[in-house]
Amino acid sequence: MTKNKLLLHICCGPCAMAPLELLQAAERDCELFFFNPNIHPSVEWSRRLDNAVRAAEHYELPLHILPGIDVETWRERAADGKERCKFCYETRMMKTAEYAASNGFDSFSTSLLVSPYQDRKAIIRAGEVAAAAYGLEFEAYDWRDYYRHGQDLARDLGLYRQKYCGCIVSLEDSKFYEKICAEHARLI
Numbered sequence: 001m002t003k004n005k006l007l008l009h010i011c012c013g014p015c016a017m018a019p020l021e022l023l024q025a026a027e028r029d030c031e032l033f034f035f036n037p038n039i040h041p042s043v044e045w046s047r048r049l050d051n052a053v054r055a056a057e058h059y060e061l062p063l064h065i066l067p068g069i070d071v072e073t074w075r076e077r078a079a080d081g082k083e084r085c086k087f088c089y090e091t092r093m094m095k096t097a098e099y100a101a102s103n104g105f106d107s108f109s110t111s112l113l114v115s116p117y118q119d120r121k122a123i124i125r126a127g128e129v130a131a132a133a134y135g136l137e138f139e140a141y142d143w144r145d146y147y148r149h150g151q152d153l154a155r156d157l158g159l160y161r162q163k164y165c166g167c168i169v170s171l172e173d174s175k176f177y178e179k180i181c182a183e184h185a186r187l188i
């Protein structure tokens with residue numbers, strides 16, 4: 001693995017914890033990037049951003065934030081199933097690559113690679129296409145064995161651990177839908 005400057009896209013605080021612990025142990029030159037327009041509603045987006053900020057502070061790493069939520073695009077793709085997730089990875093990896101290339105990074109990766117619930121092959125494909133478009137390296141880590149450990153770290157730090165992936169479709173499909181909506185209503 002190369003030792004260049006890495007931009008790590010983070011989808012949320014809990015998923016960032018184990019990758020950051022491992023990258024720090026490896027003494028990687030690393031900064032963080034939050035860009036997740038898939039997340040719905042805005043109160044959830046803010047909550048996940050707050051947790052990303054706390055994770056960054058915990059590891060004393062700079063966090064770059066690109067705001068923006070695009071609920072309509074994800075709603076329109078409700079019936080697309082796996083294609084919707086593919087689009088979701090491509091959107092986030094392409095923007096991460098663009099930001100990395102414009103800000104002096106040599107490579108990028110994503111905390112999505114810690115989750116056993118995400119489509120690893122589709123994430124890597126999206127990362128590699130984005131890397132090629134901007135002349136960067138996509139670092140395809142396999143952090144899945146550390147997923148539980150990361151969740152424990154997040155719990156110890158008092159981070160909020162969400163019960164759905166992020167987009168409006170995943171929220172509406174969640175068996176915790178009513179509970180989550182009640183929680184959102186309390187936070188507004």
Ligand code: SF4
Nearest residue numbers: 085088165166167170
């Ligand atoms: S389920 Fe998750 S990965 Fe798939 S589109 Fe929704 S937020 Fe993105």
